[in-house]
Every structure is written in C-alpha cells, then in structure tokens.
Amino acid sequence: MINPRLDPRITAAFTCDVLLTEQVRTGKRRGLPYSCIVRIALTAMTAGLPFSIDAAPPASSPDYERDIKPLLQQRCYSCHSRLKHKAELRLDAGALIHKGGKHGPAIVAGQSAESLLIRRILSTDEDERMPAEGKPLAPNQVALLRRWIDDGARYPKEEIIPQTPAEHWAFQPVYRPPAPIVKEKRWSRNPIDTFVLAKLEQRGWKPAPTAEARILLRRVHLDLIGLPPTPAEQERFLQAPSAEALDRVIDELLNLPGYGERWARHWLDVVRYADSNGYERDAEKPFVWRYRDYVVNAFNADKPFDRFILEQLAGDELPEPSAETMIATGFQRLGHWDDEPADPQADRFDQLDDIVSTTAQTFLGLTIGCARCHDHKFEPITTRDYYSMFAVFNPLQRPQKGRTELTLPAGTPKELAALAARDREIARLRQQTNTLTSAEIEQRIRSLRGATADLPQAYILHEPSPEPPVTHLLLRGSATRPGEVVVPTVPVVLVKQQPAFPMAGERTSQRRLGLARWIASPDNPLTARIMVNRVWQQHFGHGLVRTPNDFGLMGEPPTHPELLDWLAHWFVHDADWSLKKLHRMILTSATYRQASNVEALKRSSVEAERNAGASGKRFNASALQRFNEPTALDPDNRLLWRFAHRRLEVEAIRDSMLAVSGQLNPKMLGPSMRPRIQQAALEANTDKESIWKPSVEAEASRRTLYAFIKRGLVVPMLEVLDLNDTVNSCPKRQVTTVAPQALSLFNGEFVNQQAHHFAARLVKESGNEPRQQIDLAWRFALCRPPKKTETNAMLEFRQREAKEFLADAANENRSFSDAEAQRAALEQMCRVILNLNEFVYPE
Structure with a gap:
C-alpha cells in the first residue's frame, strides 16, 4: 500500500481534493496563502499530475430558503410584506412573488430579463429603482436573483404564507366555540376542563390527579386573599372536605375585604402605580393613594370590568360623574414625572406618551408606543395611528404651580359648583377687613364651610376647556417638528369602521369617553381576551397567552385559543363582565385543582396501573412512560397537564408572616404606611435624615399593599423579592433567585x-x-x-x-x-x- 505521507503525488492530490471538497461543502471559495499554492503546484507538477489554480466546482442553482428569502427579508420586506405591501406587492412568500401586485407579476420564471422585479432593481431612475431606501443591491445580489429566476424561481410548495395583520388571531371577533368532545367526561367540572382535556387526549396524556384537600384550601386562600387559612378555617374545612365544600370556601373568600386588597395589587402592577414621581427629587404624589383605594373598592364591589374601564379613562366625562369616578381617572397621572425638565415641551409629549402607551398595553395589549417616531417595525400600527390616539389625551393638563403638584376636588358637577361658589365667597370675605373684624370674618368662613363641606382631593389630570387643542403628527417624534393635523381615531387594523367620537360637552372634549366606550365595547376583539388572560395568569402562573401586554404579531399565540375565546365570550355575555364570576369559573374547574408535585404524580400513575391489574411488577414501565412523556415534552406545562409550582409575591410573603405571627393590622385604605428601612440603606441619600420617616410598628404591620412605594427608594425587602417595575406597565413580575433574598429573609x-x-x-x-x-x-x-x-x-x-x-x-x-x-x-x-x-x- 502507498503511504500518502510519503508519496508526493498522493499528498498533492489529497491536498487539492480536501480544499475543493471543503469549498463545495460550504459554498465558499477560500483564498489560499500564495506560498501554499506554489507548494501544491510544484509538488503536483513534479509528480506529473495536472494542476490548475482556477479549479472550482460548477456554480449551483440558488436555493430559495437559503439564498433568496434572506435577501428579500433584509432589503424588501419593509415595504413588501404582510405589514406593508406597497403597490399591492408582497415578497414574503414564493407564491406571492409569482402572483405580483397591481402592476402585474413581479417575475417571469425562466426569464429574468423580462421580470419587472429585476427591471426595477436595475433602474437608473431614482423614482423607479428598488429598494427605494438604502443603497442599491450589490452586483452579486442582483446576479443571485437573476440566476434564481432563470432557473425557474422555484420555492417550496408547502411554504406557509404569513397572515396579513388583519388576519391576526387577536384582531378577529371573539366568538364562542363549542366545547370539544372528550373521552374522560367524568373528569370535567365545567367547560374549561373539556378544552384542556381535549388537547391532552390528542397526545394520549392524562391530567394530574386532584391535589390533597389541605393543599387546595391553602391554594385558594393565597390566590384570592393572599393569606393562609387559619387553623380554625383548616379544621372546619377538613371535617368534611369535598369539591362542593371547596366551592363554598371560594364564595366566602370572594366576599372578604382581603380579596380586593389582594387583586388590587395585581392591577396596580399593570398601571405602574407608585406613591412618588421618580427622577431626582422623587416628590410624593399627593393623595394618589385614593386611586389605590378606588381599585380595592372596585374589586370588592365586583364593579363590572367595562364600567371599570370607563371610569379610569373618562370618569369625569360620564353623564353622571362623581367623586369616585373622578378619582378613578388618576390612572392617567400615575406615571413618573420630572418636576424640572430640561425641555418642557418635549417633557409634555413624554407625559402624554406614557398615558397613550400604558392605556394601549393595559386595555388592548398593544405596544403602540413604538410608533411614536416611525411606523411600528413589527406591528400594523402606523405613526398616524399613534398620534390619532395621542389626540384623545392631548386636552389633558397637569395641575401644578411651578415644581409643586396640585390636586383637584372630586365630586358631582353640582357639588363642585357649590364648592367653587363657597370658595369665592370666602375669598370675598377675606377682603372685607375694612368693614368686618377678623373674628367676624372667621366666624362667617366657619359657617360657610359648615354649610358646604370640603370635597376629597384627587390626584388627577383635567381638561381646562372643552375646546381641544390641535394635534399634529410629530415628524420623527420631535416636539419641534409638527406635521399634518390628526383627529381622534383608533388603530385602523382593529376596526372596519372608525367609532364615532362624541361632540365636545360643556366641561370637556368628550374624546376620552369615545375611546373608553370603544375599548369597553363587547365588539372590541382585544379587551375581554386581555383581562381573561390576566386573571388566568395570576391563578396558573402563566397566561393562556404568555405575553400578557402584547397580543400583537410579535406576541406569543395562545396555548388554548378556543378556550381563551370561550372564556372571553362567556365573561362578557354570561358573566356581564363580572371578575368574581370569572374567578369562580376558573377555581371550580378540575384543571385548577390538579396536583403540582411531579414525584407524587409519578407514584400515583404507577399505583393506578398496578391497581388496575395491568402489571404485578413493582414498577409499571408503561405508566412511567406515559407520565414521563408530558414531563419531557412539555416541561413548561403549556398544555396544563398539572398545576404549576409558583413562588408567592413579596406582598403575600410579608402579609403571611404578619398573619402567622399574629401582628397583621387589618386596617384598610387610607394614606400609605412606611415600613422601617435600616439606616445603612439610607446612607447614599443626601437627605438621609428626612427621606424616610418610618411608621410605628402597628401601622407598618398593615398589608403590604399599603406600603409607600417610593420610586427612588424601594423598601429593600420588597425590591430584593422582585417588586414590580414602577415606571412602566408590568404585566408579569420577574421571579429571580439571588443570594440577597436568603439574607433578607433569614437575617432581615x-x-x-x-x-x-x-x-x-x-x-x-x-x-x-x-x-x-x-x-x-x-x-x-x-x-x-x-x-x-x-x-x-x-x-x-x-x-x-x-x-x-x-x-x-x-x-x-x-x-x-x-x-x-x-x-x-x-x-x-x-x-x-x-x-x-x-x-x-x-x-
């Protein structure tokens, strides 16, 4: 045998073959060092072998998936894909490229020279050349496209054509699908279970067994009121535990004041609630706690969710506004605020952007704020859509006197008019120093105040005039570059016909009321889906849609789309927007009552098989295989084959500690309390002596919902245990595991x-x-x-x-x-x- 290490002929041939093979495999022709080429050539010629430096494999036909689609995606999709299709031309699927647009087919298979696409790419007319933006395609890119067309413009026939934005699942009307037929009918307690079980049965899986009675009792207590059941409550339930007994416990918990305190905190996360403004001075927001109390009371009263929306967006514009509905509009003023901005004009637009973005994420699940400077890159939201919604809130003004924030009285129009008349009379009296003594003036003022009492102060924005200001589309989002005038509308992709906005009223423009009515309409495709998903997330750890603030094209699709639609339709038409009824529907399901302990599930599965007589062996392999399949294939529990392990939020942890220790102060509502912060955490502040005045222990032992949330100084225990982001809408809290958590819980x-x-x-x-x-x-x-x-x-x-x-x-x-x-x-x-x-x- 010839040894290739010793025979120069074989060595040269072997070297050339390896190089050419690598070029074919990678599709690249690699340059070689000159000395390497000379060595190979001399060796080959000495051995009498032919050698050519230009030797290369024949060029292969361009591949659509590998070569053409990435090129089109990089240079053409911005104008010719599902988001935008100028001239009715889409280039994001092979079939659509062949179909062409309003000017006819984009390509002629086998004839690149006759293809409109190539002619427009090669055009020297700047108005004709494509792509319209950026540099022209490079010669090698043009050549690639021409070769693909000349070779027949082949593409995979099974290629999925991306949906247009109008076809996106979340933008379709909500409908009620029929409950699926399942084999194991006895397991289901309500329609939720049939939708879940149907998906499991498609895979041959079974749901987990029902959790133990003690576990279920603790689960519903922590879920609904955020506190563990007392020993007396445990004993009463465990005397005769049953599914029906747990149903009764759920009803009792939903009627406790603690329910509103527990679920108000979830909502406050979404609406970016805090008690201070942030930025350098981080001043307190006066009376902002009244909005928090409004949310607690709304949940406890089971205020219909559509009404909840109307009051927060337009409580002052309703036909019969009240102190409660005016306080509700504090939602719009919750964002962080710079009391001394470098550019007041830009800051004004930043404040309104915060309102627009939070409103869209909270109620519509859309990231509309990304369209402030340009059309949204990933969603069917245009800059015009953004500024048309911006026009809805543009009439709002922040009451302030220099750097000092002001509040406004909240009441009915009649109460506000009486208060204004009283205050005018008091002001007139204070000018009567020449005719009345000081004692007489004060006596009359006391009499006036007795006849017309003060109204609660509310931390809200207001419209100083029913005549709205003109709203311009800002070019590139710059406050100094106003463009065309826009009027209030909603995102075009969501409606076939724009909703009618009411005419201006006596006090306000009524624009927010028009938007609120459209959002709260049963016909809105997003609102009910969004809220049902938020409630589901808090009970199961994840929503049916795992991007709760993003139901757009970039968001995750639902794991159970039919179930989401069934619940959303039921929530509106059967439950009449009642959140308590929605809780009851979810918590009485067999899906919610599954066990979570994986090892226990495995043992019960094996034991069930053994009891059925399928095998007398110690371990039943088939049972283990069926159990391990969902564990391996669905570790994130997207198909809901078990209940999820979850860590309590910091509020429930702290409140449970207070409840267990017997120190929980049940006092509800009112101004926020300040838990004690150790001095070491205050050292970095310039005003460390005054920045945080802790409450006495009894007051600080109230539920954590009532803790003062200072954006620039979060209570360390709350911060380390993943309190929500207080600047932006927080749809789902992070759950981290870091060393300071153990230190805080053990040494704190x-x-x-x-x-x-x-x-x-x-x-x-x-x-x-x-x-x-x-x-x-x-x-x-x-x-x-x-x-x-x-x-x-x-x-x-x-x-x-x-x-x-x-x-x-x-x-x-x-x-x-x-x-x-x-x-x-x-x-x-x-x-x-x-x-x-x-x-x-x-x-």
Whole structure:
C-alpha cells in the first residue's frame, strides 16, 4: 500500500481534493496563502499530475430558503410584506412573488430579463429603482436573483404564507366555540376542563390527579386573599372536605375585604402605580393613594370590568360623574414625572406618551408606543395611528404651580359648583377687613364651610376647556417638528369602521369617553381576551397567552385559543363582565385543582396501573412512560397537564408572616404606611435624615399593599423579592433567585421581628409544651401537621440552640436562665419556619 505521507503525488492530490471538497461543502471559495499554492503546484507538477489554480466546482442553482428569502427579508420586506405591501406587492412568500401586485407579476420564471422585479432593481431612475431606501443591491445580489429566476424561481410548495395583520388571531371577533368532545367526561367540572382535556387526549396524556384537600384550601386562600387559612378555617374545612365544600370556601373568600386588597395589587402592577414621581427629587404624589383605594373598592364591589374601564379613562366625562369616578381617572397621572425638565415641551409629549402607551398595553395589549417616531417595525400600527390616539389625551393638563403638584376636588358637577361658589365667597370675605373684624370674618368662613363641606382631593389630570387643542403628527417624534393635523381615531387594523367620537360637552372634549366606550365595547376583539388572560395568569402562573401586554404579531399565540375565546365570550355575555364570576369559573374547574408535585404524580400513575391489574411488577414501565412523556415534552406545562409550582409575591410573603405571627393590622385604605428601612440603606441619600420617616410598628404591620412605594427608594425587602417595575406597565413580575433574598429573609430585621412575635403567639395559644408548639407552628405557617421526622428534627434543633445560648451567656458572664434559653430557641425555630421553601412556595 502507498503511504500518502510519503508519496508526493498522493499528498498533492489529497491536498487539492480536501480544499475543493471543503469549498463545495460550504459554498465558499477560500483564498489560499500564495506560498501554499506554489507548494501544491510544484509538488503536483513534479509528480506529473495536472494542476490548475482556477479549479472550482460548477456554480449551483440558488436555493430559495437559503439564498433568496434572506435577501428579500433584509432589503424588501419593509415595504413588501404582510405589514406593508406597497403597490399591492408582497415578497414574503414564493407564491406571492409569482402572483405580483397591481402592476402585474413581479417575475417571469425562466426569464429574468423580462421580470419587472429585476427591471426595477436595475433602474437608473431614482423614482423607479428598488429598494427605494438604502443603497442599491450589490452586483452579486442582483446576479443571485437573476440566476434564481432563470432557473425557474422555484420555492417550496408547502411554504406557509404569513397572515396579513388583519388576519391576526387577536384582531378577529371573539366568538364562542363549542366545547370539544372528550373521552374522560367524568373528569370535567365545567367547560374549561373539556378544552384542556381535549388537547391532552390528542397526545394520549392524562391530567394530574386532584391535589390533597389541605393543599387546595391553602391554594385558594393565597390566590384570592393572599393569606393562609387559619387553623380554625383548616379544621372546619377538613371535617368534611369535598369539591362542593371547596366551592363554598371560594364564595366566602370572594366576599372578604382581603380579596380586593389582594387583586388590587395585581392591577396596580399593570398601571405602574407608585406613591412618588421618580427622577431626582422623587416628590410624593399627593393623595394618589385614593386611586389605590378606588381599585380595592372596585374589586370588592365586583364593579363590572367595562364600567371599570370607563371610569379610569373618562370618569369625569360620564353623564353622571362623581367623586369616585373622578378619582378613578388618576390612572392617567400615575406615571413618573420630572418636576424640572430640561425641555418642557418635549417633557409634555413624554407625559402624554406614557398615558397613550400604558392605556394601549393595559386595555388592548398593544405596544403602540413604538410608533411614536416611525411606523411600528413589527406591528400594523402606523405613526398616524399613534398620534390619532395621542389626540384623545392631548386636552389633558397637569395641575401644578411651578415644581409643586396640585390636586383637584372630586365630586358631582353640582357639588363642585357649590364648592367653587363657597370658595369665592370666602375669598370675598377675606377682603372685607375694612368693614368686618377678623373674628367676624372667621366666624362667617366657619359657617360657610359648615354649610358646604370640603370635597376629597384627587390626584388627577383635567381638561381646562372643552375646546381641544390641535394635534399634529410629530415628524420623527420631535416636539419641534409638527406635521399634518390628526383627529381622534383608533388603530385602523382593529376596526372596519372608525367609532364615532362624541361632540365636545360643556366641561370637556368628550374624546376620552369615545375611546373608553370603544375599548369597553363587547365588539372590541382585544379587551375581554386581555383581562381573561390576566386573571388566568395570576391563578396558573402563566397566561393562556404568555405575553400578557402584547397580543400583537410579535406576541406569543395562545396555548388554548378556543378556550381563551370561550372564556372571553362567556365573561362578557354570561358573566356581564363580572371578575368574581370569572374567578369562580376558573377555581371550580378540575384543571385548577390538579396536583403540582411531579414525584407524587409519578407514584400515583404507577399505583393506578398496578391497581388496575395491568402489571404485578413493582414498577409499571408503561405508566412511567406515559407520565414521563408530558414531563419531557412539555416541561413548561403549556398544555396544563398539572398545576404549576409558583413562588408567592413579596406582598403575600410579608402579609403571611404578619398573619402567622399574629401582628397583621387589618386596617384598610387610607394614606400609605412606611415600613422601617435600616439606616445603612439610607446612607447614599443626601437627605438621609428626612427621606424616610418610618411608621410605628402597628401601622407598618398593615398589608403590604399599603406600603409607600417610593420610586427612588424601594423598601429593600420588597425590591430584593422582585417588586414590580414602577415606571412602566408590568404585566408579569420577574421571579429571580439571588443570594440577597436568603439574607433578607433569614437575617432581615422584619423577619426576626415576626419570629419573635410568632414565638410569643405559640406560647400564648399552646402553652410551653414543645411538641404542641411545633404542631401549632406548622398549622399556622404551612397549614398542615408536622411529620414525625419534622417534629423530632425541630426538638433536636431547639435543644441544640438552647445549649448554645447558655454556653454563649456563660462565656460572656451574662445571666441567662434555662427558660430564657428555651424561649430564644423557640424564636430561632420560628425564624427557620418562616424561611422554609414550603412557606414561600406553597406547593
């Protein structure tokens, strides 16, 4: 055999072959160093072998997917795809390229010279040449297109033609699909279950078993009111646990004030609520807490969601406005605000942009703010759409006096008129110093105030005149470059005919009322879908659409589109926009009541197979395979084959600690409280002595919903445990796992304080017997009795801790009794319990 390492002929041929093979494989002709070429050539000629430096494989025909489509996407899609199709020409699918536009077919297969596409690309007329923007196509790109056309302009016949924006699923009317037929009919408790089960059965999967009664009780309590069930509530339910008994618990929880407090916080995330303005001075927003209280009361009263929309967008423009509806419009003023902007004109447009963007994301699930400077790059939203919606809010003004924000009285028109008349009379009286004594003036003022009481102050914007200002489309979004005039409309892609905006009224332009009525209309394709999805997300951890603020083309499609439409239609037409009815529908489903523990599911699946007599072996392979299939193929649980593991939000964690320790202050509503912040966290502030005045402990022990949210100084425990973004709409909180969380929960002052109170509660309610204390502690914190191993572990831990406390005291020559050591050890046990995974991850 000839050794290629030794034979120069084989070496030269082998080298050339490798190089050419690599060129064919990659489709690239690589340049070689000159010395390498000379060496190969001399070796080949010496061995008598033919050699050519220009040797190359024949050019292959361009591939549509590899070569043509990426080129068109890069240079042509901006004008000729599903978002825009100038001259009715789309180039985002092979079939559409052949079809052409209003000027006829774009190409003639086999004849590039006769193809309109090539003629326009090669045109020397700037008005004719394509692409219209950017540099002309490079010669090699033109050659690639010509070769593809000359070779027949082939493309995959199975290529999917992208939908036009008007065909996008979220822009279609909401309809009620029929519930699917399923095999396992006994599992379903309501229509939700049939939609979920149908998808599982298509794959041959089964839903998880129902969770244990204790777990379900804790789940619904934390979901609906954000607090664990008390031992008494646990005992009452567990005396006769059943699906129907849990239904009754759900009804009871929905009627508790804590429901509004729990669910108001979810809404406040979406509408970017905070108690301060942000920026350098980060001043307090006066009376903004009244908007927060409005949301709490609205949820508790089960205010229909369509009415909820009307009041927040146009509460002052309703036929019968009131203090409540005016306070609701605080939604528009919640954003961050710079009280000393470098460019006041630009800042004015920034404020209105915040309102437009938040309104669109909150109620429509659209990122319309991206069209402020140019047509949206990824959605069918034009700059005209943006500024036409901008015109709706342009009449609004911020009440202020220099850098100081002002508030406005809230009431009915009659109440506001009476108040204005009273204040005018008071102002006149104060000028009567020549005819009346000071005492007489004050007496008359007191009488006037007694006859006409003050109205609540509201943190709201207002329209100073019913005559709206002219709104211009701003070129490139610049406040100094006004373009054409625009009038109020809604995004064109969402309607076949623009809604009628009412004429200006006596007090306002009525533009916001026109927008609000369209958003709250049963015919709006987005509103009900958006809210149903938000509620679903809070119960299951993820929405049916996992981009809750983006239902546009770039958002994720729904995992269960028929279920989403069924719920949205039912929510509007059967539930009459009632959120409590929607909660009840979801929480009474078998889907919601599935277990979440994967290992428990696996064991139950195997046990079921064994009991059915399918196999007498210890492990049933077929059962394990069926269980492991959804685990492997759907680890994110998109098909809802089990309940999801979730960590509680920081509010529910903190509130649960207060509830367990017995310190939760049930006081509702009113001005925000300020939890204590350690001095070290204030050191970086220039006004560290005055920036944060903590509330007394009893006031600070109210629910976390009432904590003052200062944009520039978030309470550390809230921040480290993933409080929402307070600047922009936050549709879903991040869930991070970082070391400071463990430090905050184990070493933080608040947690140690609650551990101290928890220990005192255990002594008071269960006496000094350690086993009874441990049992009660488990029931308070984890809603179950401890296992024997857990009890023994806690007993050993307490003994060890007590000995260490006594030893430390002896080393320091401190007096420390056995009783004190036992009490200190009990506090440490309580601290451990509050840090258990099971406490913050309920399942």
